[in-house]
Amino acid sequence: MTLTRSVPLPWLASLALIATCSLSSAARAETLTAEQAVGRAASQNPSLRAALLEATAARQAVAAEQGARKPTLSASVTGQYTEAFGGGETGLTRSGSTSVASNVALQYTTDVGTGLEVGASANTSWRSGARSPDLNGTGPTYTAEAYVSARQPLLRGAGTDAVLAPVVQAEASAVAAERERDLAASQTALDVLDAYWELWYAEQAIGVQEQALAAAQRQLNDAKARAETLGTGTRVDVLQFSTSAGSIADALSQARATRSARAIALGRSLGMDPGRAASLSPTGAPPSLGALPATDALTRAARERSQELAAMRADLEALRARVSSAEDADQIRLDVFTTASVGTLWADDSLSGLSLPGGRPAFSVLGGLDLELPFGGGRAPADAARARTQLAAAEARYQARAEAIAAEITSLRVTLEAAADQVALATETARLAGELAEAERQRLLLGTSTSADVVKAEQTLREAELRKLRAVVTALTSRFQLDHATGALLDRFASVLPRRSS
Structure with a gap:
């Protein structure tokens, strides 16, 4: 004892x-x-959720760049009233003009850099004179024009490498x-x-x-x-x-x-x-994961x-797309452009309906070259070298x-x-x-x-x-x-x- x-x-x-403690833990255990x-x-897991959101955001950025490649429609309507003084047989006169102008255009840039624009414009104007009864009530004058414009870069901005680089x-x-x-x-x-x-x-x-x-x-x-x-x-x-x-x-x-x-x-x-x-x-026992592959197969996988x-x-x-874009920006900008238009003018007190002088509208064609050369080289060469x-x-x-x-x-x-x-x-x-x-x-x-x-x-x-x-x-x-x-x-x-x- x-x-x-x-x-x-x-x-x-x-x-x-x-x-x-064992019994208490077993009662509360979540297996x-x-x-x-x-x-x-x-x-x-917060880190994985962040990675999922970043992948979604990256895809949204792709949609944004693809959306930027779609055609753009622009339209405008403007109105203006202007008064001016002038001399005449009856002395100093006041004249006024009223105009309403409208324009609509569709712009698009192709994959090779060609900028296209198709548009039409119309203008209506009235003239009046405060002291001249003959001028009061002069009917409106109408003008209308349709045009097609094209600009093709020859160096900077030309080709799919430059145009599609953001996408x-x-x-x-x-x-x-x-x-x-x-x-x-x-x-x-x-x-x-x-x-x-x-x-x-x-x-x-x-x-x-x-x-x-x-x-x-x-x-x-x-x-x-x-x-x-x-x-x-x-x-x-x-x-x-x-x-x-x-x-x-x-x-x-x-x-x-x-x-x-x-x-x-x-x-x-x-x-x-x-x-x-x-x-x-x-819960459960360690699983069997199968045979171990050879080293060469693992390295290849x-x-x-x-x-x-x-x-x-x-x-x-x-980065390669960025290099292509930077090297493109390091070139001289040399564009060839042209614009063709057709227009007409009529007034309700001078021409009947839509009849035109000579039976046809007026045509216009414009073309040329546009050169832009940075003075002293600019920053583009350094940006390209850095890329x-x-x-x-x-x-x-x-x-x-x-x-x-x-x-x-x-x-x-x-x-x-x-x-x-x-x-x-x-x-x-x-x-x-x-x-x-x-x-x-x-x-x-x-x-x-x-x-x-x-x-x-x-x-x-x-x-x-x-x-x-x-x-x-x-x-x-x-x-x-x-x-x-x-x-x-x-x-x-x-x-x-x-x-x-x-």
Whole structure:
């Protein structure tokens, strides 16, 4: 009895508290699969939502540039009244004129830069004199004209490269934004999966520690019974198992804290507040992701399907269009233009109906060349040089990133091969550690082993189980990283992520 009173046993209270927390957490837990976690992030993650909006805005910019290429209709109506003084036989006279003019025109620029305008104008005017009754009431005079005008740039502004450059840049920017959206979706899925399986590992680690603590408590009770009742045990055995139980209880407390931190990290990826995220709980076992492709196949897939490289290629196309536009602006402006018009004039008191002198309207043709040459060169040469330099820099960055992704893929594949070996080795080690722990427990019952040997074997088993779980999670997350680098992660979760660009 003295032995019993001299051994402090705070672990009973700790076990009761831990069991109470476990039941409370289980009652509040919100379980979800990995696919459900990725799907929730797709609808709630702020970063992904921003990428989706930016892709939409880029497409709206394309619509704006295409709308700017459509024909433009302009129309106007003006009225004017003017008074003037003049001398005559009767002395100083005041005369007035009233006119109403209207104009309508349709302008369009073709893909090669030809500016076309088709229009018509009409004018009606009246004249009157304040002191001359003969002039009062003079009928209106009518004029009408129809014209066609064309202007074709020969140097600056000529060709589709110059005219369609804004549309090409907008299209390339939209493609880049869509690829960035795909990249953001893939990165979001990767972040969620990493957080999800880290939470899974944290919960499994709690299970390992709880099993170890339960075993340690049973061994402690057995040691007490042997020491107090049977007389075959020693105080050292009780202390040994008591210390082991305390160490495991401390590890379990740390595992629970880690689990809470992992749940909050997952909730952050899902757009949840920490209070709600703490109740998240993964369900299901790690999936099998299939055979690992060869390195050459992975590198080729990355070049063809990587969202990051696709976005960079789209940016290069936008920069090339910008270079073409800047080089076009660095040329002399030399345009050839022509305008042909037909017009008529009549008054209600001089001509009958629409009869015209000579039986036809008046024709007019105008043509010429228009030259514009910046004095001293202007800023265009420097802008063109800067655009070319920026394009060269972007091409160098693309090459560097492509090489980095290829190296990353090779490294990830090596890591995956090692992880697969580690899973097999850790599984076998855990099995052997379990057999060793059971053997040491049996030897202790037979009196051929010590409590220290049992505690050491139990600790080895616990560490082996945790290493096996860590190896499984490392292999899984490394495969997801490889899928992300090669652009395959979106295909894996295509049903819950935004549709990737074609």
